[in-house]
Amino acid sequence: MEANLDIDDFILRKQKAQRNLMWLGTLSIIMIFAGLTSAYVVRRGAGDWFSIVLPQVFWVSTAVIIFSSISMNFALWSFRKNKIVAGKLFLGTTLFLGLLFAFCQFLGWGELTRNGVYLVQSKGQTSLISGSFIFLLSGLHLAHVVGGIIALIFIFIKSLMGRYSSSNVHGLRVAAIYWHFLDLLWIYLFVFLTIYK
8 A cells, every 4th residue: 555655646746747847938039029129129229120020821830820729728738627529629620730830830931931031141132130030939839839739739649549548648748838838939039020020
């Protein structure tokens, strides 16, 4: 009996450590983006700034990532209530919407380049620092989304294998923290880049 208590205590401590590491990771990402958006504001005041309107598809990607966060909530709720089939469906929906968000970002970058906005200057092209910032901020966010998509694939496969139920949602909870954070981060970036053109 005492051995079981020790194992349960170990598992609880491990889960708490994983959640704390996730919060620490999100804090470090916040610091990176706070630094980059501060640099954006400072550079914008230099006098040679050109305003760039964000591609229309970024509005679509914003809606997509918001809905993906909602479906992630429903997935977690479903598994907590032992509604396994619904949980798998909502988790699969979240994964699909995450992939759709990434696709929309690529479409947005294509629209920017068709409008003459490039990440860097190359032969025959001119680069605007404002355009470079848009690519940098959205690209760095997308890199973190790719990490989130990999986590979603992993937990989706685990859900198909029957690893999640009302008594075991820890992995889902940790992934949900990260996914909701990415959602909020994109909303912040989108509003920031829309207001500070």
